[in-house]
Amino acid sequence: MSDLPVPLPAVLPPTDVHTDLERRILDAVRRGASMEDIAGLKNADVQTPEAAIQALKDGNARFFSGQGGNPDVGANQRRAQIMRQTPYAAILACSDSRVPVELVFDQGLGQLFVIRVAGNVVGESGLGTLEYAIKHLDIQLIMVLGHEGCGAVAAALLPPEVVAQEPEHLRKLIEKIQPCVSNMPPIRDKKARMREAVLNNVRYQADMLRHTPYIAASEQSGRIRVIGAFYEIGSGAVDFLTEEEDLRV
Numbered sequence: 001m002s003d004l005p006v007p008l009p010a011v012l013p014p015t016d017v018h019t020d021l022e023r024r025i026l027d028a029v030r031r032g033a034s035m036e037d038i039a040g041l042k043n044a045d046v047q048t049p050e051a052a053i054q055a056l057k058d059g060n061a062r063f064f065s066g067q068g069g070n071p072d073v074g075a076n077q078r079r080a081q082i083m084r085q086t087p088y089a090a091i092l093a094c095s096d097s098r099v100p101v102e103l104v105f106d107q108g109l110g111q112l113f114v115i116r117v118a119g120n121v122v123g124e125s126g127l128g129t130l131e132y133a134i135k136h137l138d139i140q141l142i143m144v145l146g147h148e149g150c151g152a153v154a155a156a157l158l159p160p161e162v163v164a165q166e167p168e169h170l171r172k173l174i175e176k177i178q179p180c181v182s183n184m185p186p187i188r189d190k191k192a193r194m195r196e197a198v199l200n201n202v203r204y205q206a207d208m209l210r211h212t213p214y215i216a217a218s219e220q221s222g223r224i225r226v227i228g229a230f231y232e233i234g235s236g237a238v239d240f241l242t243e244e245e246d247l248r249v
């Protein structure tokens with residue numbers, strides 16, 4: 001009796017193969033690679049901070065042009081990540097329901113390490129989370145992502161007597177944004193003023209990250225980069241703040 005071909009594990013019918021990465025994962029499954037080896041495949045995609053920025057730019061271009069919505073969320077991708085995660089970027093974003101980070105950058109499972117808190121403010125837990133991402137997940141990039149029409153930033157522009165009526169911890173959160181919007185030049189156009197305030201907050205929070213010893217040392221060694229970004233809800237496009245002058249507080 002001749003040898004029968006070994007049947008493929010029933011994890012991914014051919015119609016589910018969307019991307020080069022899924023194809024490589026499927027090949028690895030066929031070869032009988034271990035879960036650990038399969039998980040390692042992900043890292044080959046993005047190895048430097050510049051490649052991470054490009055991957056996010058490409059993903060956002062797919063999103064805002066209507067070509068997104070096809071990330072790796074299949075059964076194979078899930079199973080390949082059982083043993084470990086290998087995200088390439090950490091993103092500090094707002095909790096706003098209109099800013100779903102993975103969708104905005106058209107990224108699949110295991111690619112982004114996301115912290116979401118109103119106003120994308122830096123706090124103790126967020127810093128610990130980012131230090132973990134650098135030290136133990138070997139991420140290439142940290143992005144602070146602000147967005148059009150941010151309610152937390154708008155609150156920071158309100159008179160003190162109005163903010164005083166908010167509950168205790170919300171007041172404390174707003175106070176983390178106020179220093180960077182308190183001395184803004186007068187801008188008559190309301191939308192332009194809000195955009196400037198959000199950008200100020202992105203630069204301010206990014207600056208705080210960049211002055212945290214462990215993050216600063218990681219950036220100085222070239223291991224990671226810290227950048228900012230602004231998401232425009234209307235267009236779906238993200239503006240990237242990658243140069244020193246873009247990030248200057």
Ligand SMILES: [Zn+2]
Nearest residue numbers: 094096150151
């Ligand atoms: Zn917001």
